[in-house]
Amino acid sequence: MENTSQVPVTVLTGFLGAGKTTLLNRILTEQHGRKYAVIVNEFGEQGIDNDLVVDADEEVFEMNNGCICCTVRGDLIRILSGLMKRADKLDAIIVETTGLADPAPVAQTFFVDQDVADRTKLDAIVTVADAVHLSSQLVDHHEAEEQIAFADVILLNKVELVEDNDIVKVNDRIRKINPFAKIIKTTRCDAPLDEIVGLNAFSLDRVLDIEPDFLESDHDHEHDDDVTSLSFVSDTPLDMDKFQDWFGNLLRTKGQDILRSKGILNFKGEEERYVFQGVHMLMDASPMGPWPKGKDRSSRVVFIGRDLDNMNLKEGFENCKSA
Amino acid sequence: MNADLEKLQESNKTELERRGSIFNIGAPATEAVTIRDQIAVGFGDGTVRFFQSGSDPKTVKAHKGVVLSMTNYEDHVLTGGDDGRFLKISSDGNIDEIFNFGSKWVDCVASHKDTKVCSSGKTVYIWTKNKDKPQTLEHQSTVAGLAFDNKGKRLAVSRYGGVTVWKLNNNKWTASNFTWKGSHGTVTFSPDTKYIVTAMQENQIHGWRINDKADLAMRGYPSKIKSFTWVGDTPYLVTSGSSDAVCWPFDGKEGPMGRKPIVVANGGKELATFVKALNGEKAVFTGFTDGSVLLAEIDESKKPIMIRSSTGSEVSTIAISSDNSQILIGDMKGSILLSSLWADN
Numbered sequence: 001m002e003n004t005s006q007v008p009v010t011v012l013t014g015f016l017g018a019g020k021t022t023l024l025n026r027i028l029t030e031q032h033g034r035k036y037a038v039i040v041n042e043f044g045e046q047g048i049d050n051d052l053v054v055d056a057d058e059e060v061f062e063m064n065n066g067c068i069c070c071t072v073r074g075d076l077i078r079i080l081s082g083l084m085k086r087a088d089k090l091d092a093i094i095v096e097t098t099g100l101a102d103p104a105p106v107a108q109t110f111f112v113d114q115d116v117a118d119r120t121k122l123d124a125i126v127t128v129a130d131a132v133h134l135s136s137q138l139v140d141h142h143e144a145e146e147q148i149a150f151a152d153v154i155l156l157n158k159v160e161l162v163e164d165n166d167i168v169k170v171n172d173r174i175r176k177i178n179p180f181a182k183i184i185k186t187t188r189c190d191a192p193l194d195e196i197v198g199l200n201a202f203s204l205d206r207v208l209d210i211e212p213d214f215l216e217s218d219h220d221h222e223h224d225d226d227v228t229s230l231s232f233v234s235d236t237p238l239d240m241d242k243f244q245d246w247f248g249n250l251l252r253t254k255g256q257d258i259l260r261s262k263g264i265l266n267f268k269g270e271e272e273r274y275v276f277q278g279v280h281m282l283m284d285a286s287p288m289g290p291w292p293k294g295k296d297r298s299s300r301v302v303f304i305g306r307d308l309d310n311m312n313l314k315e316g317f318e319n320c321k322s323a
Numbered sequence: 324m325n326a327d328l329e330k331l332q333e334s335n336k337t338e339l340e341r342r343g344s345i346f347n348i349g350a351p352a353t354e355a356v357t358i359r360d361q362i363a364v365g366f367g368d369g370t371v372r373f374f375q376s377g378s379d380p381k382t383v384k385a386h387k388g389v390v391l392s393m394t395n396y397e398d399h400v401l402t403g404g405d406d407g408r409f410l411k412i413s414s415d416g417n418i419d420e421i422f423n424f425g426s427k428w429v430d431c432v433a434s435h436k437d438t439k440v441c442s443s444g445k446t447v448y449i450w451t452k453n454k455d456k457p458q459t460l461e462h463q464s465t466v467a468g469l470a471f472d473n474k475g476k477r478l479a480v481s482r483y484g485g486v487t488v489w490k491l492n493n494n495k496w497t498a499s500n501f502t503w504k505g506s507h508g509t510v511t512f513s514p515d516t517k518y519i520v521t522a523m524q525e526n527q528i529h530g531w532r533i534n535d536k537a538d539l540a541m542r543g544y545p546s547k548i549k550s551f552t553w554v555g556d557t558p559y560l561v562t563s564g565s566s567d568a569v570c571w572p573f574d575g576k577e578g579p580m581g582r583k584p585i586v587v588a589n590g591g592k593e594l595a596t597f598v599k600a601l602n603g604e605k606a607v608f609t610g611f612t613d614g615s616v617l618l619a620e621i622d623e624s625k626k627p628i629m630i631r632s633s634t635g636s637e638v639s640t641i642a643i644s645s646d647n648s649q650i651l652i653g654d655m656k657g658s659i660l661l662s663s664l665w666a667d668n
Binding site for chain 2: 055059061075078086115
């Protein structure tokens, strides 16, 4: 996924009424000097400043590849392959999803379809969240939880309508689901576009930047189907075979509940750092150069998902330590 | 460029490249069809260009964006674009807008005699002679392929979950569904109309014997199949998607069921991206990811002939003039080779 000629694709999610349309309008009307294609669902607006608006119906297709949770966006495969035949080069593509959409099929499309992966790359998943209503939406709609869980960037919008201590509460609630997304507080989605588009968040070398912002919390009052995150660190080098066995089996059997996973790994006898990131059962992994001198060679893994407490993740990870 | 390098490049050219003409259009060639002695090519800049031996191509500015689909229709071509327009275009540049779908793309087009067909989204639109209003056929998901049988009595529509075959009886279309899990793209009838075959989103093709809906799963490809073509009297369905042209025999009662395909035209580490039958012969042109094109007989003991050398850009279309005298090869960078197939031409 590191080819420079690949067009970056930003996926825009957000629950109904959060402010996605406001953001789309900004992207389409601001003088940004770039050429974007915006793939929308019944948006009804035309692009100005030479942007291209493409109408799409979300069509989620199951793949026959033995991966039970593997769904892709069929319409996206068709539209992206059409856009790649254009004579003029696009600077970026922005995909709007409907308010109730699960972001997984969009993200998985970039792992599964070779033509899409050759010519475009998933840049980042950006979620617009409504600071006023997010807390109740998270209780009532698992889609809202998934949109927070999948995000690389969260625009916490409409902060002007919320008291400061309530913003802290919403912020904490987001952090419990997703410890590594960048949270930007906005009024009318007024974040600079370069903090939304062109982030390269799915590039494997960006996994090295993860510094999960964890909150100390007790898990007692949570429901099993709440989305939470867990992170583990080890200063003892890991055994590569043991890790591959454990992690491969984990994604095969629990991949439906693990929404996202990321990690930097220090394997015994290996000079290079290994990084991986996954969406459900699909994973991208690669060596990523030697460890920086003078820094700890510690392995770090992060999981975001449902029912994580029942996967023996800590025990599994500990068992991967080399003897 | 120094003289030695130039000489070396010249010597690496194939016979067809030496005697043919090369045009650099600068936009991907998306589709090509033959109309009499001309070959019409659609491009990613929205133009349709009519190529003819011995003259410069005639350029028609047809669509605003990409020419997504094209077929021949009497002396014209029908095109569908990402500007939402379904057009009838003549080689002298006359454009007739049949319909404008606005911001929805026209993904597929088809024709039979005086019937014009296109799809946009989940709907197929059919214009028959002397009728202004189209008939519409609805589907459960976006239409990804259209094909008429050779009599124009049946129209196959591929989509997610299989193919709908519509049959025309007393001016009414009735549907028959052929189901197979997954997403189906380009679709074709076998020349004897006993089978329908689709290229799938997965790296495989799927077929059905029409009379009993028996399934044929043809798997084992390393990449998606973007192109297929019927070759010879057997006939063979020759497919792209592998390092060879993979040729499935459709003779006998069972067709390719339980049989191995013949593989010809090995491209080494390159994958085949486009295949085109040489009319009237048991031979196929195979274009590869690096732009090279081989001509091969459907016979594993015969050596293929190099028709076009590598250009570095994948072959996206090949067309042969109706009298079998000219070949046109186009790639994703917009380089076009037009050449006579035979030395004495």
